[in-house]
Amino acid sequence: MSGQGAHLDNSVWMRAVVMGGIILTIGIVLFGALAIGVAGQKQIAWDDAETAYHEAEHDYEVAYENYTIALAEFETGNTTLTQADLDELHDEYEDMHHAEEEAHHDEIKAHLSYLSYRVSGITVLLMSISYASFIGVGGFLNASKPNADHGDGHDDHDEHHGSSTPIVFAFGIMLFLIGFPDFVIACKALLSSEVTADVSMMALSMVGLATIVVAIANWWFEDLPFTGSGEQIATSYPFEGEHIRKVGLWVFIMSEIMVFATFFSSYLRMRTEWCTDWAIRDGVEACADVPEGTVVTASDLLRYDVATLMPGAINTFALIISSYTIVLALKTAKDTNWKPSTGFMGKLMPTRKAAVRNYLIATLALGSLFIVLKLVEWSHLVAEGFDIGTVQGSIFYIATGAHGLHVFIGLLVMLYLVFKSDTVGFDENNAQGIEYFGLYWHFVDLAWVVIFPAFYLY
């Protein structure tokens, strides 16, 4: 791919910086509304529920103590209490027990409700900071380059220009990963004085991150003026005549299938051996002597209640809808006979360029919703004691986390596509960017088609 095609002024790149500012503003507003506004109210409700629970717990303990003392006295005959009095005390402590259970249930519900808003607000803020810094820094780096460096339309359209960007990008990832273990320890050191970090390795990781950002910015710099001419074609068997980038993407997806297959197979291997409640109730012979609740999986905590299953279910629908919106973006970009709809959709998408951009924004929003709900769901599971410390927790968080990371990386790429659709625009000639990214996005959806039933429903 090359930088041939339309002339681009530096001011175009400054729009990426503006876009970053808009995203950050939206993130801060949503953080204020969700994590401070609503979560503040929810915290008050949670505090009240907690107080009510402790009071109910105390009342129950007192009632139970009264009953046991009365029962002991009644059995030794050292009391004036009758059987009816004793029954009354029994009923009273039973009522207190029910009230305590109810108060405990309300307290958990209030806690999870508070967590939902708090975590979603913080996630939105962190995501908006990531988005803003990613698109903003990339745009600023390219805007800082001299105008003469940009594609000016005088290149030979049939000539292929090699790009060093993927190699620089891979080198950045290598540096980042070399220092990554210490990077994690350094993050812990920021939170605890008992942990000391190797600063030199952390610095290496930071250099890696900076290299990645520079490489990505340069990648955009080369791709933005791309008009579709000069797409490299494979010349040898078995991909003869096919676009090399598309082939590369499919080979990449092939390797990704293997990555997710390892998660899935290790889960399946362990799962077939676990005596889950489901296996016990189903009469699996090997689990005959195992009491229920010995092995708790994420699906045990999620699938039986609408409220707990809802984030995962909404995420499934969000990914499917986002797969459809990106297909619509590609279809619209390629449609030379595109005409605006009438009514509300016509106002929302008055031109082909606006329609492509808005479909991509919708995909971005749905993908972001996926990440927010994923972290809300994780916070609920951790609050219920299902953390990464168990084998079940480990495989669940690693597999769903790896998938979430793929979604997040896809969203970063999508930011650039939104930027390109808003500036240069996509049409029937240069829509490959959407098509090839779409393949990745559909794969992420496909992986979820396997992960959701295996980890949430089974």
Add this chain to the structure above:
Amino acid sequence: MGEHIEFMGKDIYFWNFIVLMFFTLFEVGAVFFETIPFTEIEITKLAVWGILIVVGIIKGYGIAAFFMHLRDDPRIYTRTALFPVLFVLLMLWGIGLSNPAGVTDLPSWCTPNWDYATTR
């Protein structure tokens, strides 16, 4: 591409999207309900497994064939996508054999005269 095939005025992508949404709702319902709604017929564990696997295959086909265009693209892309399936099958075989019940409880056609299969 698929947008040229139309049914009731809508292209294949739209109908694929509807099918995917419907089957997602179906699989969530299959797990959530213990009996078939409005009946007393129990949804067994085996039935849930069957539903999850069949729905997964249908949804996977819908995404790969239509959204990823494998149905219209040259066959080499399908073969590329299916290549890792060989390794996935090997992994599943490994899961079966390394499972505690994987050797002794497998049907005879799966354990071709392995002595330890019966003596272990």
